[in-house]
Amino acid sequence: MILIENVSKQFTAKTGGSLLKRPTKQLVQAVKSVTVDAPSGRITGLLGPNGAGKTTTLRMLGGLFTPDSGSITVDGIAVAEQPRQALARMGILGDAHGLYPRLSARENIIYFGRLQGMAADAANARAEDLARLLDMGKILDRRTEGFSQGERMKTALARSLVHDPANIVLDEPTNGLDVLATRALREALRHLRSPAGGGKCIVFSTHIMQEVEQLCEHVVIVANGRSVAEGTVEQLLEQAGERKFEDAFVKLAFDQELNGAAA
Numbered sequence: 001m002i003l004i005e006n007v008s009k010q011f012t013a014k015t016g017g018s019l020l021k022r023p024t025k026q027l028v029q030a031v032k033s034v035t036v037d038a039p040s041g042r043i044t045g046l047l048g049p050n051g052a053g054k055t056t057t058l059r060m061l062g063g064l065f066t067p068d069s070g071s072i073t074v075d076g077i078a079v080a081e082q083p084r085q086a087l088a089r090m091g092i093l094g095d096a097h098g099l100y101p102r103l104s105a106r107e108n109i110i111y112f113g114r115l116q117g118m119a120a121d122a123a124n125a126r127a128e129d130l131a132r133l134l135d136m137g138k139i140l141d142r143r144t145e146g147f148s149q150g151e152r153m154k155t156a157l158a159r160s161l162v163h164d165p166a167n168i169v170l171d172e173p174t175n176g177l178d179v180l181a182t183r184a185l186r187e188a189l190r191h192l193r194s195p196a197g198g199g200k201c202i203v204f205s206t207h208i209m210q211e212v213e214q215l216c217e218h219v220v221i222v223a224n225g226r227s228v229a230e231g232t233v234e235q236l237l238e239q240a241g242e243r244k245f246e247d248a249f250v251k252l253a254f255d256q257e258l259n260g261a262a263a
């Protein structure tokens, strides 16, 4: 169970500057107020346009940045206070997959399992289970050097799931994947969310509406650093008074963004 409550985050970015002129500092309010309540056994999607603040929110969830305000708990554990304990309860698939190219997919997965305190045999058995789930049989013992985008994603996902975390966080997981790889990922996530797959809490971010329509039981629309609407796809359609999800998303995200931009 993941609970993100009213988080905000500001960055200082350097702007301008040249050989003769120092860059000036500019404040960027990446996240103004985002709230996400993601229970176990549900796939929760963060849907928002580019630059809305999704990645920054997920990075705060992963303990990479401390929020300026608000709080984040994972299974009741505050990320800011007990980051190691909170992180141990999450499998995080970020945007950079960072695999070790000289290690095989299996070795990459086992290595992460060892870092999580697993015995080598248990990590190996888990690598084989995950390879079955993610259809990685053919690549499991190949060095990851030269892997395709889809193969890298599967390996990184398996690695993030090696310790069987109750919570799974994915930042734009289908980026660069073809239709078959996207379908395979969707199937894997549906299984992990189901009772047979452990009833995981799954949170993922995307800017692709179809992804959310096909996969999420609950959607949080993030625009201009704020969570501006939430509910099932049907509830959001109703809220926006639209029949097509694309129209509802544009209305809910961009009308709010225009209003929010002034705030």
Ligand SMILES: Nc1ncnc2c1ncn2[C@@H]1O[C@H](COP(=O)(O)OP(=O)(O)OP(=O)(O)O)[C@@H](O)[C@H]1O
Pocket (backbone or CB within 6 Å): 011, 012, 013, 028, 029, 030, 031, 048, 049, 050, 051, 052, 053, 054, 055, 056, 057, 207
């Ligand atoms: N380290 C940083 N320093 C300065 N500005 C940042 C930093 N990280 C994010 N931002 C800014 O914060 C805003 C939100 O960025 P973020 O990456 O969270 O959005 P996003 O919703 O994930 O977008 P996308 O879908 O394009 O990945 C953007 O304007 C971005 O430029």
